[in-house]
Amino acid sequence: MIPVRGFDGAIVAVLGLGRSGLSAARALREGGARVVVWDDTTAARERAEAEGFEARRLDREEAFDDVACLVTSPGIPHLYPQPNTAIAAALRAGVPVDNDIGLFFRSLGHGWDSYDQPPKVVAVTGSNGKSTTSALIHHILSASGRDSQLAGNIGRGVLDIDPPGDGGVVVLELSSYQTDLARSLTPDVAVFTNFSADHLDRHAGLGGYFAAKRRLFAEGGPDRAVIGVDEIEGAYLAGQLSEGRADDRVIRVASGQKLSGPGWYVFARKGFLSEWRKGRQVASIDLRDIAGLPGAHNHQNACAAFAACRSLGLGPREIEAALRTFTGLPHRSQRVGEAKGVTYVNDSKATNVDSALKALLAFPKVRWVCGGLMKEGGLEALQPGLAHVSRAYVIGREPESFALQLVDTDVEICGDMATAVARAAADAEPGEVVLLAPAAASFDQYDNFEKRGEDFIACVEAELAKE
Structure with a gap:
């Protein structure tokens, strides 16, 4: 405590x-x-x-x-x-x-005067990938022999953890609900994964949502900032924090594009992670065969975690070794079964359109289980991923309204999870993925996204037992 x-x-x-x-x-x-x-x-x-x-x-x-x-x-x-x-x-x-986050930061440093190496706090926020990035940083640190604890919006409550020891690291996942109110925010390393519309009612629109995320960087002034710059909000934030192109206190991260210049960059292209500093490449990792990090969105998470751990002094090779032993998190691109060449993946955490799109783009041929309580903005932004969908199997209390927005997509109204999984399993062909990526909240049928994911897993196991 x-x-x-x-x-x-x-x-x-x-x-x-x-x-x-x-x-x-x-x-x-x-x-x-x-x-x-x-x-x-x-x-x-x-x-x-x-x-x-x-x-x-x-x-x-x-x-x-x-x-x-x-x-x-x-x-x-x-x-x-x-x-x-x-x-x-x-x-x-x-x-x-x-809130408890503010209390944590105001109270954490008590008694550190006797330490040779003061503990560090790494705080991770963003719209998608926060949990995976936080867990991945914690996993890399632990695998490298560093004293690490994971808390916040994942794992234990921030005030429940043990006081960190000499040189220990606390990794926090922080939601916009937490950063918006905390009166003290002073991480040593702050990570911004990406940005897309979410929780707009709670923050009175997109600007309020971004302002809540930005507080983690503006209020405390972290020693190092790892910023995903694939969206304009991230590029803007990196520009605000940087004193110039060569300022390596800001590490810019991207997925799908090469970053260049005299600063510090970590990016993934065509399945390879690259680290560049002062205009030259200093490290490269092949991410394509790492089972726990499938798809471009997870490669983005890997880049953010890599950058955070490099800022803490870890070497590229020890980070790569730890990436290869990461098994992923439940309900986030979680492989739950395979039979007759068909893979079953649980991404129940894909509660908004952006995260569902990234899940669809991670696999070439998808039998897509989707639907639930739709969020503001509709489903139009999913269009680039619908070419990967062989058929959509829609669940939820109002599946018809959800299905109407899936233009030019083969859709089957299922209503409940058991029907959707059974129909998708019957239709799936070798090489296809039966994917739960709802693009919607779970509250119309489930208490939370975890319960929805657990139901998907149970339904998949029931189908596989018939084989």
């Missing part, structure tokens, strides 16, 4: 008692704060009370008369589309609002 510093003897309120909220309450108490809590769910409040926390309603301004700070969970809106009533009450009362 990382005890929260700066609130010894003060009252701090915690709103939302899920994983991050309850973890924050414990860490605050460990640091000497008196903690009051609230969650709209009775069971969550009862769990907190069983641990000795005082429950207090927080939807009125007077509830904050003696409160020094309100700590809120990332899923609770603090500004758009409208603030939660408790957060609005805190703001009216003039009480600062923070």
Whole structure:
């Protein structure tokens, strides 16, 4: 646990008692704060009370008369589309609002004066690939013998980790919900994977979404920034952070295009990762036969992870060796079975159009299981990947409306996962991939994308058992 510093003897309120909220309450108490809590769910409040926390309603301004700070969970809106009533009450009362990420950064460095090598924090954000990139950085560090912990939006809550030891590294995956509110953001290395439209209602549009991501780089001023520049937002961010073309504090990353100049670049083209510094190539890795990193989108993730680990002093060959032992993450380009020349891949995490497009482009012939709760913007951006689709098998509560947007694509309305997988398995020919890449949220039929992916896996296993 990382005890929260700066609130010894003060009252701090915690709103939302899920994983991050309850973890924050414990860490605050460990640091000497008196903690009051609230969650709209009775069971969550009862769990907190069983641990000795005082429950207090927080939807009125007077509830904050003696409160020094309100700590809120990332899923609770603090500004758009409208603030939660408790957060609005805190703001009216003039009480600062923070989250567990802000508490983590303000508290992490306690006791480091005795270390020979201060620990480092690598923070990863972006629209897609955050989890894979974060897990890959952690895997490379661990495989290279470095003390590493993975936390944030993946793995453990940030305040649940052990205090890092001498020279240790903490790798954080951070969503826009987390970076948008944190009052302290001071990573040593910050990574921006890529950018595409997502969570637009929460951030009041594309500009607000980008601003939330940008805070990780603008607020804390990382020593090194790894920036994916395939989109204009990334190129703009890299330009803002750089003092000139040769400024190697910014490592520019790309997939599908060559980068050149006097700076520091890592890019992937035709399946090869290349590192260039000061106008010459210094390393190259063949990514094509690395099973855990299929497709151009995973090559982009590999470039970002490579760059982050190089900035921490690791050599190209030890990074390459670790890449070859990476097995990938559940629900992200996860190979779950193969029979009669047909491969089954679970990419349930492809909840938006951009990530689904990248999944489609990773395979030449696809039996595509798709559909769910559509996000803003429609499906038009999927068009470049539809040429890879032999047939789309649409699930969800309103599959017809989803299917209508798949212009010039062979579509079968299935409704549920079992029907979609059964029909795709029956139709698939050797060399094809049955791919779950929904291009939609899961909440119309599932609690989360993990449950959707688990259902896909169960349905695939049931089909394979018939062989």
